[in-house]
Amino acid sequence: MKRLAVFASGSGSNYEAIAQACADGRIKASVALLVCDKPGAYVLERAKRFGVETLVFNPKAYARKADYEREIADRMDELGIDLVCLAGYMRIVGEELLSRYKGRIINIHPSLLPSFKGAHAVEDAVAYGVKVFGITIHWVDETLDGGKIIAQRAFEYEGGDPDEVHAIGHKIEHQLYIETINKLLDESVS
Secondary structure: OEEEEEEEOOOOHHHHHHHHHHHOOOOOEEEEEEEEOOOOOOHHHHHHHHOOOEEEOOHHHOOOHHHHHHHHHHHHHHHOOOEEEEOOOOOOOOHHHHHHHOOOEEEEEOOOOOOOOOOOHHHHHHHHOOOEEEEEEEEOOOOOOOOOEEEEEEEEOOOOOHHHHHHHHHHHHHHHHHHHHHHHHHHHHO
16 A cells, blocks of 8 residues: 655644545555644644654754755655655755655645745735636645646635635645545556
């Protein structure tokens, strides 16, 4: 069975959607590790409920990004991780992880990339007056939200409330991430 690592920094609704899909067989894999850069984040409670191992770290406790990324990659190597899913992980992946897991790290982003990159994509899109929003899943590379696009799903929204856009987007994210993970795992088997 394929093994996933999920990286998250906050509440972890995408993490839970992935873990639940693995638990009930909708994803033919297991979540072997949750990586979290925020001690005390709610996603850790979600991981505990699923009995998933966690690797929690405070980036400020390390001299360099490469130091904590090496620790993460070493643990993923030990666990035999096949695919890394960033799910609200609010850090840019550095060279250490990219060199060891390139082509095996995906990210979900709350806009139709290449538009509205970065941490405030929804707020930026609302401020711009966008009427068609979306979700993108892409490969992670050295660029900010710039890796090759794997999947996208668009939705219309006429209002001006970023919180509402996030709520609509989360429902789509959960479904699209599960579909995309399955597709990638199927491709890696064939």
